[in-house]
Structure formats: C-alpha cells, structure tokens
Amino acid sequence: MAKVLLFGPLRDLAGWRERNFDGVADLAGLMARLDPELALAVNGPGVQVAVDKAIVRGDASLGPRSEVAFLPPMSGG
C-alpha cells in the first residue's frame, strides 16, 4: 500500500488530498491506477514527485508504507 498526497492545483483537480493505493510496486504502476486526467496532470510541466519526502526522477520502487507526493510548481513568500 502506498499513500499518495496531492498538493496545490492537483488536489483541486482530483478532488482529494490523500488516498491509499493497494498493490502498487512502483511509480509506473501507481500512475496506471490514477484517473487519466490526474495522470496527465502529474506528468505535466514542472510537477515533481517525492517518495518518502525525497525528490525522485523517473521510476522508483515503492514499499508497503511508501508516501508518494505529487508537487506542482511551487510559489512561496
């Protein structure tokens, strides 16, 4: 089971902030389980992916308690 977190506009798009996905072994497998519109958005420009609070690029394997966060373009201050 992986916990997925959405931030910023991705959360509004999906209509949820946090959701658990069972039986996903890697990011590619997780992507395949997302709604098509959300899958497209998380692959969009400037969206970063963090697994267990570390940015990853490309695919990554997921453990049973992994936390996956999709981070759209950021703006603080």
Add this chain to the structure above:
Amino acid sequence: MAKVLLFGPLRDLAGWRERNFDGVADLAGLMARLDPELALAVNGPGVQVAVDKAIVRGDASLGPRSEVAFLPPMSGG
C-alpha cells in the same frame, strides 16, 4: 559676527565646539582668524564647509548672523 561650529575630530583638535567671531566679512577672513593648526585642518582633505546649513565651495560672504560649520569626513550607520 559669525557663529562657527566644529564637528567630529575638528572639535577635539580645537578644544571647542562652538565659538563666535566678530567682524568677519567672508570665509577667507574667518580662516585667517582661526588657530593655524585648525586652519590647516579645516582646509584638509574631505572637510566640507556649510554656511547657514548649505554646503559652499570656495569663498563665501558672511552676514552678521551667519552660521559656519566645518564638516570633516562623515560616517553614519
């Protein structure tokens, strides 16, 4: 009569902060009345002269109530 004000190191050098000089018609006349050491110092590098709170360069005539200030190099903040 002109009132003369000294600031910073000039004041320490002269031993006074403010002094009145009678019968001076212009800056050149005032300079001639200063102690030689002070006259040398007020002509030194970076010393500015203000008459009635406005910086002057070269000679300037002085009225009976003029205020002459000798301003050595400045350092605030």
Add this chain to the structure above:
Amino acid sequence: MIRLQTESLDVGGLLNLFCQGRADIGGVVSFTGLARHEDGRVTGLELEAYPGFTETWIADLILRANHRFSLLDTLVIHRTGLIAQGEAIVFVACAARHRRQAFEGADFLMDHLKSQAPFWKKQHGPGGEHWIEPRSIDYQDLDRWKTSPSDATD
C-alpha cells in the same frame, strides 16, 4: 531557525528577539512579505506546505545561504493556511558582520523561497479563487544567483 505557523506573525517581536544581545554582528536585514490586495482583486491567500518536507527544504536553503554569505544567523518564519490581506506571509532575517552579506543573504533566501520552496498559494478574490505560479520575473531573479558566489567583502 525555521518555523511554519498558521498564527499571525509578530514581525517586530521576531526582529527584536533576533537582534537581542548580539554584539558580534554589524547588521541585520529583514524581509517581510505582505499579502497585497491588488486593487481589490485579492481578499486573501491560502498557503499550503508539505509538512516535514517543506521544513527540510528550507533548512537546506538556509545552510547554503549561511555558507555562501558568511551569515552568523538566519531566521525564516512562513505562514500557512488562510492569510488576510495586509497580513505578513513570510519573515526572513539575516545577521552578518557586514551589511552587504546580510542584504545578499536575505535577497538570496527570498528569491529561492519565492519560486522554489515547497509552498502552494491560492488567491481568493471577488472573481473566485486560483492558484498562483511564480512569474517569469521570479525565475529571472533566481538566475542572478547562478553566477559565481559573491566576492563582496562588506
């Protein structure tokens, strides 16, 4: 020091605490970012962070700033949640021996916080709400720091 908080920022209190008892530093530069009303187009902001991730990211940024500008101390306090117009969103303070270092440190921190830090900002206004992304000028500001580190000595 880093803190994310939902409560209002007392920027003056933060500045006084930061300056207290420091006879070793010459200058403190602070930046206070306020929520503008944009001529009525903005009534408030909503700021979201990724708890645990955002603090770590800022801590790393502070280490880079401290090293690059020889800062003696650095403070970053950032609001999250709902922020009314006119309220402070962020307070940054940098202490250094010489003022140039403190100015550059605070400037560097703000440019990075503005376009790289893990925050998401939604604007509320009469015309509805929308998410804000950094503007091109924010990325240009950031690019200024890609040249060699400052060699200023004051």
Add this chain to the structure above:
Amino acid sequence: MIRLQTESLDVGGLLNLFCQGRADIGGVVSFTGLARHEDGRVTGLELEAYPGFTETWIADLILRANHRFSLLDTLVIHRTGLIAQGEAIVFVACAARHRRQAFEGADFLMDHLKSQAPFWKKQHGPGGEHWIEPRSIDYQDLDRWKTSPSDATD
C-alpha cells in the same frame, strides 16, 4: 519619516508600525545597524549629528531613493549620543510593491548613510577613543549606485 534620537531604538516596534495596515505593499525590507564589540576593542560609540542639517540631508536622500526605486514609504531612524555595544545605531525600512525595489532602496540608503551622511562617529575602547572614517569598501559600495538607475521590475 526621519528621526534622530538619543534614546534606544525599539526596532521591532518600529517595524510593526511601519508594516501596519498596508494592503498595498508587497514587501518591507529593514536594516538594523548594531554597535559591534570588535572582539573587545570597542565598548561603545559616540555619534554626533548637525541638528537641522543632518535631517535635511537625510530627507533629500529619502526623496532620491523613493523616486529611484518607486518606494511607497521609507523610514530612517538614527541614534545620536552614546551607544553601548550591541545596541542599534540605525534602523532603515523601505516599503515597495515588489521586493526587489525594497531591497535595493534599503541597500542604497545604507550605502549613502554609511559614507556620506552628516554623522561623526567616535569609538570608545580599552585603547582609548578615536574617530571613525568610512573605509575604502564603503566608498566602493557607494560607487555601485553611480551607474544607471535600476531597471528591475520586481
């Protein structure tokens, strides 16, 4: 606003007042200059101004800064008299729509205050007392502003 004062500066109180109720500005940059102890070589400072002349000079500097950096408000508070180590000597704050303007305004003001403003500064220490003049780096800092005005838009 300009003020010369012999009393201690409450820099936090000044910053809070300056930021209060300003939904039109995006950023406030402040600089606090503190009296350093210079590893025990300085126990205090004595600052002298030319009353009437110094305030006018600073007012003119503020006008130049406000115009050049489109500042919405500017505050300069300067101590005179005896200042203990660790105490604030000067507090400058600049408010602008965009942060770059506020940073540049405060930086500009400090560079000019440091080497051009009509103040005279005497340092007291175990080795006696002596008058401080600007260092060459202060004049170099000042020269940075002799190029064309900033064309930054943020």
